[in-house]
Amino acid sequence: MRLVVLLLVAGLCDLASAQRRDPFFWLMALRSRGYGHGTLRADTVGGKCPAECDCPPSFPVAMYCDHRGLREVPYVPSRIKYLYLQGNQIAGIRDGAFDNSTRLVWLMLHQNQLDLNRIGQKVFAKLTDLDRLYLDHNNLTGVPANLPRSLRELRMNNNIISGVQATSFEGMSNLTILHLHDNALREVGGALRGLASLTVLDLSNNQLKKVPEGLPDTLQQLYIESNSIAAVPGDFLGRFPRLRYVRLSHNELTDRGVPPHTFNASGLVELDLSFNKLEKIPQVSSSLEHLYLQANRIKEFSVGSFCGAVDVGSFSRLKVLRLGGNEIGPEDIPGDAALCLRVASTIEV
Ligand SMILES: *[C@@H]1O[C@H](CO)[C@@H](O)[C@H](O)[C@H]1NC(C)=O
Ligand SMILES: *[C@@H]1O[C@H](CO)[C@@H](O)[C@H](O)[C@H]1NC(C)=O
Ligand SMILES: *[C@@H]1O[C@H](CO)[C@@H](O)[C@H](O)[C@H]1NC(C)=O
Numbered sequence: 001m002r003l004v005v006l007l008l009v010a011g012l013c014d015l016a017s018a019q020r021r022d023p024f025f026w027l028m029a030l031r032s033r034g035y036g037h038g039t040l041r042a043d044t045v046g047g048k049c050p051a052e053c054d055c056p057p058s059f060p061v062a063m064y065c066d067h068r069g070l071r072e073v074p075y076v077p078s079r080i081k082y083l084y085l086q087g088n089q090i091a092g093i094r095d096g097a098f099d100n101s102t103r104l105v106w107l108m109l110h111q112n113q114l115d116l117n118r119i120g121q122k123v124f125a126k127l128t129d130l131d132r133l134y135l136d137h138n139n140l141t142g143v144p145a146n147l148p149r150s151l152r153e154l155r156m157n158n159n160i161i162s163g164v165q166a167t168s169f170e171g172m173s174n175l176t177i178l179h180l181h182d183n184a185l186r187e188v189g190g191a192l193r194g195l196a197s198l199t200v201l202d203l204s205n206n207q208l209k210k211v212p213e214g215l216p217d218t219l220q221q222l223y224i225e226s227n228s229i230a231a232v233p234g235d236f237l238g239r240f241p242r243l244r245y246v247r248l249s250h251n252e253l254t255d256r257g258v259p260p261h262t263f264n265a266s267g268l269v270e271l272d273l274s275f276n277k278l279e280k281i282p283q284v285s286s287s288l289e290h291l292y293l294q295a296n297r298i299k300e301f302s303v304g305s306f307c308g309a310v311d312v313g314s315f316s317r318l319k320v321l322r323l324g325g326n327e328i329g330p331e332d333i334p335g336d337a338a339l340c341l342r343v344a345s346t347i348e349v
């Protein structure tokens with residue numbers, strides 16, 4: 001009983017001092033603490049919830065500090081696993097800020113103003129259980145040092161990252177999803193080569209002039225649209241046996257930059273080549289289901305691009321073919337296309 005009274009008093013003191021800072025504090029405190037002493041207990045296991053955040057009693061391992069004008073990372077009680085800090089004005093994080101929160105599994109820091117030079121070298125060093133780190137929509141010019149190797153999902157899209165270091169992703173053997181789109185990357189070098197679990201890589205909307213070399217062969221989804229890529233090596237897709245989805249739209253691809261069998265890669269389900277400068281329909285695998293070629297300069301509907309030989313047993317699995325915005329019309333589709341594209345439900349010309 002004495003402990004409870006003590007806790008209540010401590011809570012009041014805290015409330016009083018917080019109240020001076022924020023006239024609406026009591027409202028937030030009611031929301032975050034609820035009533036009753038189950039709440040108090042959850043609050044005090046491993047440290048109190050900071051006044052500027054919400055720690056719902058029903059979910060004591062989560063702390064919500066998003067969208068409240070914060071400029072700094074608040075104190076994080078050690079019990080917290082899910083930390084929401086998005087939508088604030090945090091520009092820097094000092095070393096030690098997460099040293100007591102070693103159980104963190106999710107750390108949401110997107111939509112802040114993070115500046116690489118103001119993030120301590122060891123900020124993330126103790127987060128050995130961290131699974132998701134969202135750093136997207138910040139002001140990062142590079143990848144912060146010493147990111148946890150335990151990460152499975154890392155988002156750093158919509159920053160101004162112009163390069164990655166060879167060691168940036170070292171040892172992240174569980175990283176599955178990496179979002180680096182909407183940055184200023186010219187190349188990624190061999191930095192991603194060692195990512196032995198990577199299945200989704202989004203590098204769209206950067207300044208790549210070539211398809212990145214040295215990507216892991218585990219990729220299933222590769223998004224490199226909206227770059228300045230003029231060529232794809234003939235053996236490129238062959239390096240990724242599990243690749244299913246490839247987006248290369250809004251690049252500078254020409255027929256010359258695409259050797260004849262480049263896109264005839266079995267396993268591919270969706271291929272987006274729209275908004276390029278192709279004049280011919282490239283040869284594709286008969287397993288492909290979605291092919292987007294709109295807004296190129298295609299002058300001919302070549303059935304041979306889909307079917308090596310047309311017969312009863314061999315036909316294209318293509319369901320959707322988009323060819324709008326090219327230099328052909330419906331009258332250019334030859335009669336034998338029907339036999340080859342026999343399962344297609346949408347053909348747009
Ligand atoms: C971590 O915990 C120690 C001991 O309780 C405390 O002195 C320190 O201020 C805490 N650090 C942070 C960043 O919260
Ligand atoms: C971050 O970038 C935004 C948008 O470009 C800009 O308005 C803001 O001033 C930048 N913040 C810092 C701390 O540099
Ligand atoms: C990857 O995940 C496995 C299984 O959860 C775990 O044992 C291993 O330590 C993780 N690897 C890293 C580098 O954290």
Ligand SMILES: *[C@@H]1O[C@H](CO)[C@@H](O)[C@H](O)[C@H]1NC(C)=O
Nearest residue numbers: 264283284304305306307308
């Ligand atoms: C694609 O490659 C396969 C196997 O290498 C071949 O049999 C097929 O005819 C090729 N498809 C096209 C459209 O060239």
